[in-house]
Amino acid sequence: MNMETILVTGADLAPPALKLLSNFELIFAGKAPTEDDVIALCKRHNPIGVIVRYGKFARAAMEAAPALRVISRHGAGVDVIDLDAARALGIDVRAAVGVNAAAVAEHAAALLLASAKSTVKLDERMREGHWDKSTHKSQELGGKTVGLVGLGAIGRRFARIADAMDMKVIGFDPGARDLPDYVEKVSLGDIWTRSDVISLHCPLTDSNRMMINADVLAKCKRGVMLVNTARGGLVDEDALLDALRSGQVFAAGLDSFAQEPLAADHPFLKEANVVLSPHVGGVSVETYVNLGLTAANNLLSMLATARQQFQSSIPQTKRRTKGSS
Structure with a gap:
């Protein structure tokens, strides 16, 4: 049979x-x-x-x-x-x-910490024989505002982690209900203008494709950090590169990309302030x-x-x- x-x-x-x-x-x-x-x-x-x-x-x-x-x-x-x-x-x-909510949220936190503390860059420098104790300055996350785009299972899990680090958590999600008291529900415009860190936790749709673009990045605080463990299509990669090079964006932690696998000549690979992983946030x-x-x-x-x-x-x-x- x-x-x-x-x-x-x-x-x-x-x-x-x-x-x-x-x-x-x-x-x-x-x-x-x-x-x-x-x-x-x-x-x-x-x-x-x-x-x-x-x-x-x-x-x-x-x-x-x-x-x-x-x-x-x-x-x-x-x-x-x-x-x-x-x-x-x-x-x-x-x-x-x-x-996979726990795995993705933890990975987003790892990318954020690596971006704020320059852990990848410091590791590379030490392996090359450098000792940057007298010159390196990291960023503290406590007291900073993290803006979450998407407050589903992953976004909420990440919000708990951020709150535990004494970050102020704001979030945008039209469908979100019964949010914990440490999450302030705001407009998308507030996410761009108020956040020190922006973390993406939403699905990719026709209406939000390339939502992180040149116009949006220009509205953000200078030195904002971006974390994307959602979908690469949410980000205009050329605009992000320009913002990184100008200092408008301090650092980015990216787990997803417009085209995957990432091309061998992709400019992200040569950007010191970008922490990369091969879309493995949900893998544990x-x-x-x-x-x-x-x-x-x-x-x-x-x-x-x-x-x-x-x-x-x-x-x-x-x-x-x-x-x-």
């Missing part, structure tokens, strides 16, 4: 997730699957479900798999999935919302397991719902009763 197929756009899943999906044939697309790779695998295996880890999952891939019923995101952001196409094709999509030992389990459970739940809906759509034939002709 042929097993139904699940495609994973990655090279692996956590062992507990593999166990949950043991009744399916799992196909793995590899560590860095291209769109063409994914389309080819969909054509070859016609999966009933997909777990999206890396890369984009667009309409062409969906159309290449007529059996496809559900897409489960191995992460919180669904901007890598063509939601309009999924909706039009009757494919259910679900993300693992909030599962614990999150790897929990994301895998959540993605697998979401997929199974959606498949069960889809099958129930299919069964209920089949007209019920009248059964012959005993003695009927």
Whole structure:
């Protein structure tokens, strides 16, 4: 008996997730699957479900798999999935919302501290034989204002960390409710003008693409710091580079970029006041397991719902009763 197929756009899943999906044939697309790779695998295996880890999952891939019923995101952001196409094709999509909140918030804090304290630069200098004790001056974060764009699970977790460091926390999120008393809800304009640090924790949409641009950076306090563990498309990278070089932005801690992987000749790589990481904010030992389990459970739940809906759509034939002709 042929097993139904699940495609994973990655090279692996956590062992507990593999166990949950043991009744399916799992196909793995590899560590860095291209769109063409994914389309080819969909054509070859016609999966009933997909777990999206890396890369984009667009309409062409969906159309290449007529059996496809559900897409489960191995992460919180669904901007890598063509939601309009999924909706039009009757494919259910679900993300693992909030599962990686601790990992991303901690990574944002690490980037902020590295930016304020110049830890990467000092490490490099020491390895080159320098001892900058008499010349280096770091920035203290206590008493400074951090502006959060996005107050979901990650933003709120980061807010707790910032509050513990005696920072004043302000935040913008039209949908946020029941905020803790240490978070002041403000307008987006207030974020730009009042913040000593701006940290991005929002999804990427058509309306906020390149929200951090030259005009916005000009409104900010001179010497502002920027942390982005959300999506690279939120930032106009050329404008940020200009602001870093002019001193308008003191430092930036970046975990996501407009194009990934970052090109070998990208100017960020030569900027001393930029701390970089390869979009790993949501990656930890614990999150790897929990994301895998959540993605697998979401997929199974959606498949069960889809099958129930299919069964209920089949007209019920009248059964012959005993003695009927």
